[in-house]
Amino acid sequence: MKSFEISAAYIKEKLGSLMPRFAIVLGSGLADLGDQIANPIVIDYQDIPEFPVSTVSGHSGRLIAGTLGKVPVICMQGRFHFYEGHSFDKIAIPVRTFKALGCEAMILTNASGSLNPNMKPGSIMLIEDHINFSGTNPLIGANDDSIGPRFVDMTQTYDAEINQALKSAAATISLPLFEGNYIWLTGPTFETPAEIRAYRTLGADAVGMSTVPEAIFARHCDLKVVGLSTITNLAAGLQGENLSHDETLEQGALAAVNLTKLLETFLEAQA
Numbered sequence: 574m575k576s577f578e579i580s581a582a583y584i585k586e587k588l589g590s591l592m593p594r595f596a597i598v599l600g601s602g603l604a605d606l607g608d609q610i611a612n613p614i615v616i617d618y619q620d621i622p623e624f625p626v627s628t629v630s631g632h633s634g635r636l637i638a639g640t641l642g643k644v645p646v647i648c649m650q651g652r653f654h655f656y657e658g659h660s661f662d663k664i665a666i667p668v669r670t671f672k673a674l675g676c677e678a679m680i681l682t683n684a685s686g687s688l689n690p691n692m693k694p695g696s697i698m699l700i701e702d703h704i705n706f707s708g709t710n711p712l713i714g715a716n717d718d719s720i721g722p723r724f725v726d727m728t729q730t731y732d733a734e735i736n737q738a739l740k741s742a743a744a745t746i747s748l749p750l751f752e753g754n755y756i757w758l759t760g761p762t763f764e765t766p767a768e769i770r771a772y773r774t775l776g777a778d779a780v781g782m783s784t785v786p787e788a789i790f791a792r793h794c795d796l797k798v799v800g801l802s803t804i805t806n807l808a809a810g811l812q813g814e815n816l817s818h819d820e821t822l823e824q825g826a827l828a829a830v831n832l833t834k835l836l837e838t839f840l841e842a843q844a
Contacts, residue, residue: 575669575717576623576662576666577623577665577666577669577670577672577673578673579622579623580621580622580623580624580666580667580670581670581673581674583621583622584616584621584636584638584647584670584674585674587614587616587638588614588638588647588674589614591614591638591639591645592645592674592675593638593645593646593647593671593674593675593676594644594645594646594676594677594678594843595644595645595646595647595676595677595678595679595680595840595843596646596647596648596649596667596671596674596676596678596679596680597641597646597647597648597649597679597680597682597836598648598649598652598667598679598680598681598682598787599648599649599650599651599652599682600652600682600683600684600781600783600784600803601683601684601805602684602803602805602828602829603682603684603803603828603829603832604633604650604651605829605833606648606682606829606832606833606836607633607637607648607650608637609641609833609837610637610638610639610640610641610646610648611639611640611641612639612640613637613638613639614637614638614639615635615636615637616635616636616637616638617634617635617636618634618635618636618651619634621636623666624666624667624670625653625659625663625664625666625667627651627652627653627657633650633651634650634651635650635651636648636649636650637650641836641837641840642836642837642838642839642840642841642843642844643840643841643844644840644841644843644844646840647671647674647676649667652667652783652787653667654760654761654782654783655707655759655760655782655786656759656760656761656782661711661712661713661714661786664711664786664787664790665711665786665790667787668787668790668791668794668796669720669790669794671796672791672794672795672796676796677797678732678735678796678797678798678799679787679791679796679797679798679799680798680799680800680801680836681700681783681784681787681788681798681799681800681801682800682801682802682803682832683755683781683783683784683800683801683802683803684781684802684803684805685698685755685779685780685781685802685803685804685805686763686764686769686779686780686781686804686805686806686807686808687778687779687804687806687807687808688769688772688773688777688778688779688780688808689751689753689778689779690807692751692753692778692779692804693804693807694804694805694806694807694827694828695803695804695827695828695831696749696751696803696804696828697743697748697749697750697751697801697802697803697804697828697831697832697835698750698751698752698753698755698778698779698801698802698804699736699739699740699750699751699752699753699799699800699801700731700753700754700755700779700784700799700800700801700802701731701736701752701753701754702730702731702754702755703730703731703754703755703756703757703784703785703788703800704754704755704756704757704772704775704776704777705757705785705789706756706757706758706772706775707757707758707759707785708759709759710789711786711789711790712725712789712790712793720793720794721792721793721794721795722793725789725792725793726792727789727792730788730789730792730798731788731798731799731800732797732798732799735797735799736799738839738842738843739799739801739835739839740752741842742835742836742838742839742842743835743838745838746834746835746838748831748834748835750835751778751804753777753778753779754776754777754778754779755777755778755779755780755781755784755785755800755802756772756775756777756779756780756781757781757782757783757784757785757786758780758781758782759782760782761782764780764808769808772808779802779804780808781802784800784802788800801832801835803828803829803832804828805828
């Protein structure tokens, strides 16, 4: 058995009759959303065979399965980043595990810096497309044809139908929802003001250190994916203050309230 198949078999046993339709990945400061899941089944990452363990502050390191908006979901409280030293093979395990569990789509959330002065901290941005500016690609290496093709079409990475449903949900609750392009850098350093100016020229609207590898793995195994960025700060050079992870957690927690409302409204429409 492959690593993700071992992980999926363990999780299936814990879930019993629950079959999650959506997998939700929570970014920095967004763990509270997972606490809104009804009838929760909690599984610590460290207990799941072959599963990585998160090392970043603000990432709880557990799965929570249950219902949100009357729809069965499974939620990651804490993700795995390239900058932590995790190999891409490890980062792929949760994505492929969710596919093996029968999930229809992954909802990727993250905490991001805004490159748009009008998109201020506390805002939510629906990811229309991304720019991989990491200098690498998570699918480099031998390809497993049983998982996905050698060459993956990324023309429509973020599912247009689900994006439209999220926009409708935002309109229902009168929540301003920005749309834009997310640029991925490996981190863990925050970007310099000169780099931010360059990324704005490239067409980026938000910058962060996650999401893109997971999106690529999801498309590789034919799992639908959408992305939502919670804006925690204006990027370097767009504000007078220095950047910090504490600010990311604080603003992420505030944005999580609106993100929870948005996802609950979206999922209720999917029930």
